[in-house]
Every structure is written in structure tokens, then in C-alpha cells.
Amino acid sequence: QVHLAESGGGLVQAGGSLSVSCVASGRTFSTYAVGWFRRAPGKEREFVGGISQTGGKTYLADSVKGRFTISRHNANNTMSLQMSSLKSEDTAVYYCATAIVYSDYVPTLPGHYNFWGQGTQVTVSS
Numbered sequence: 001q002v003h004l005a006e007s008g009g010g011l012v013q014a015g016g017s018l019s020v021s022c023v024a025s026g027r028t029f030s031t032y033a034v035g036w037f038r039r040a041p042g043k044e045r046e047f048v049g050g051i052s053q054t055g056g057k058t059y060l061a062d063s064v065k066g067r068f069t070i071s072r073h074n075a076n077n078t079m080s081l082q083m084s085s086l087k088s089e090d091t092a093v094y095y096c097a098t099a100i101v102y103s104d105y106v107p108t109l110p111g112h113y114n115f116w117g118q119g120t121q122v123t124v125s126s
Contacts, residue, residue, distance in 0.1 A: 001026065001115070002024050002025060002026045002028075002029070002032070002098050002114070002115040003024070003025040003026070003115070004022055004023070004024050004025075004096050004097070004098065004115055004116065004117035005022065005023050005117055005118070006020055006021065006022045006094065006095065006096050006117045006118065006119060006120040007020070007021050007022075007023075007120060008020040008021050008120060009094060009120030009121045009122045010121075010122070010123070011123045011124075011125060012086055012122070012123070012124055012125070013086075013124070013125050014086060014087060014088055014124055014125065014126045015085060015086065016084075016086055016124075017082070017083060017084040017085075017086065018083050018086060018122060019080055019081065019082045019083065020036075020080070020081045020083070020094050020096075020120055020122065021078060021079070021080045021081075022034070022078065022079050022080070022096030022117055023077060023078050024077040024078070024079075024098065025077070026077070029074060029077040029098075030053060030054075030074040031053060031100070031101075032053065032098035032099055032100060032101065033050060033051065033052050033053055033098070033099045033101045033105065033106055033107055034050060034051055034072055034079045034096060034097065034098050034099070035047065035048075035049065035050035035051075035096070035097050035098075035099065035106065035107065035108075035113060036048040036049050036050065036070065036081045036094060036095070036096055036097075037094070037095045037097060037110060037113075038090075038092035038093065038094045038095065038122075039092055039093050039095070039119075040089070040091060040092040041092075043092075045095075045110055046061070046063075046092075047061055047108045047109070047110070048060070048061055048064055048068065048081065048094070049061060049064060049068060049070045049081070050070065050099075050106040050107065050108065051070045051071070051072050051079065051106060052101075052104045052105055052106050053101060053104050054104050055071070055072050055074070056104055057104060057105060057106055058070050058106065059106040059108065063089075064083075064090075067083065067084050067085045067086075068081060068082065068083050068084070069081075069082040070082075079096060081094065081096075083122070086122075086124045087124060088124050088125070088126040089124075090122065090124050091122060091123050091124045092121075092122060093119040093120065093121050093122075094119060094120055094121075094122050095116055095117055095118075095119045096116075096117045097110075097113035097114075097115060097116045097117070098113060098114060098115045099112050099113045099114060100114050
């Protein structure tokens with residue numbers, strides 16, 4: 001069982017930057033791939049990006065590539081999503097999630113993730 005807690009959401013102007021973080025409980029954090037998803041009002045949940053167990057592989061959705069960065073720190077069970085050049089369409093609730101994997105890769109489908117945080121709101125004003 002893994003408990004995830006996001007923090008760092010808030011209101012930012014378009015073009016600005018914001019970071020959201022996620023802390024995981026449990027002693028096996030380093031064995032999970034981790035991902036970020038978001039859900040905007042009236043839209044389906046969307047994969048934003050993810051990072052493999054070791055941190056050696058990252059994958060970002062085309063909509064955020066070049067603007068967002070993902071990192072993780074296995075020593076303290078944390079992962080972060082750094083967002084820059086934010087747009088109004090980035091407004092959403094952002095969720096972190098962990099996936100049980102058996103190799104160093106990044107799942108992109110929600111169904112591959114086993115544990116989810118409660119989410120944190122990111123609002124970008126235009």
C-alpha cells in the first residue's frame with residue numbers, strides 16, 4: 001500500500017511557473033514508476049508525464065513537452081512536476097500516481113497505475 005499526498009498547487013498567471021510535489025509513504029517507493037495526470041473541468045483524465053523507477057527515463061505528453069519537467073528523489077520518497085510557460089489550458093486538478101512495474105519504463109495509461117493521490121488544483125489565469 002502506498003499513500004500519496006500532493007502539494008504546491010495554486011493560482012498563477014499565464015506564462016508563469018509553478019511546481020507541484022508529491023510525497024509517498026512506504027518503504028518500496030523506489031520500485032514504482034511514478035506519473036502525473038490531470039483532469040480539467042469537463043474533460044477526461046489526461047496523462048501529463050512520468051518517470052521510471054530509477055529516474056533514468058522520463059516521458060512527457062506532447063502538450064507539455066518543453067515546458068514541464070519531472071523529477072524524483074527516491075531517498076526521501078518525493079517526486080515533483082516543474083511547470084513553466086503555463087497556459088490557461090493547463091488549468092486542472094493534478095494527480096500523482098504510482099505504478100508497479102518490473103522494468104525501468106514509464107506507463108502512460110491510468111489503468112497501469114495502482115495508487116493515486118487526492119489531487120491539487122492548478123489554475124492558470126489569462
